Amino acid sequence: MKHPHLIVAFVATLTATTLVALAQKPNDRPPPPGVPGKLKKPQMSDTIKANIYADNWFMLYINGELVAVDSIKFIPHNVISVDILPTYPMTIAVMAKDNADPKTGMEYANTNIGDGGFILKFGDGTVTNANWKAKAFSTGPINRDTKNPRVENIPIPENWYAVDFDDSSWGKAKEYTEEQVGPKQPFFEHDFKGAKFIWTDDIDLDNTVLFRHVVKSSPDGRPRVDYSNLNNIVPEGPPKKPKK
Incomplete structure (x- = not known):
């Protein structure tokens, strides 16, 4: 018999992880390993x-x-x-x-x-x-x-x-x-x-x-994108303004 409390805990963990991922803007996330061009240009x-x-x-x-x-x-x-x-x-x-x-x-x-x-x-x-x-x-x-x-x-x-x-x-x-x-x-x-x-x-x-x-890490605790490898990738630029 499956344990209901284990199922609830699993769902809660999955939901929390999903919410954190959704809260991040795509350009704020680090690029997947081996996938170039997924890092935004630094502003x-x-x-x-x-x-x-x-x-x-x-x-x-x-x-x-x-x-x-x-x-x-x-x-x-x-x-x-x-x-x-x-x-x-x-x-x-x-x-x-x-x-x-x-x-x-x-x-x-x-x-x-x-x-x-x-x-x-x-x-x-x-x-x-x-x-x-x-x-x-x-x-x-x-x-x-x-x-x-x-x-x-x-x-x-x-x-x-x-x-x-x-x-x-x-x-x-x-x-x-x-x-x-x-x-x-x-x-x-x-x-x-x-x-x-x-x-x-x-x-x-x-x-x-x-x-x-x-x-070793940012003293203020703020997460920051690592741009140290910027010369070896093609970063994504900011959204272009529509032409008039």
Whole structure:
């Protein structure tokens, strides 16, 4: 004899699955394996905003591709905002530099020891914090000696921004407060809520720092289409407007 409660459970599960499938628009579903041309073309609504502020300069890679470069090397301090098309897992790699003479590690005609600071926020909820990896590659003036300043440099690996780069030996980034970094006005005009300023343990002497972080899935939980294979398919375009 068949069990009625098992039949009811099966029907309920089937109905729920069907409703979820119907709720998805055809263009929002991933293409069937091996079937090209079933992925819609990405629209600006598929992108997220990235806000980045560095004291003083940065370059940003995502999944091994250069995405943004600070347009001002020193001052005035500025915020770079760009639209990015996220793909997960997302490997973020950043080179950040505090303005410093390469021989002395000082600034303003070798009269001052500067300080760094980096902060980032993406529209999916990705933020900088102490979970990021960080490593210094240029430090100075050593021992804060401003009378005979010198700098110690470590060669930067060629593939430091690659997805498969091994950063297992790197330490964690250190968080700093706004008061410690002292961001300038453009910072307060952009959304950095929830993000933390980060650097190495020495925000004064470490002048060139690399950061890395992997975002395994969208922090806001929103499902997003994977466009990482876009170059290898023929995507469907948006519906064409009828001719007048």
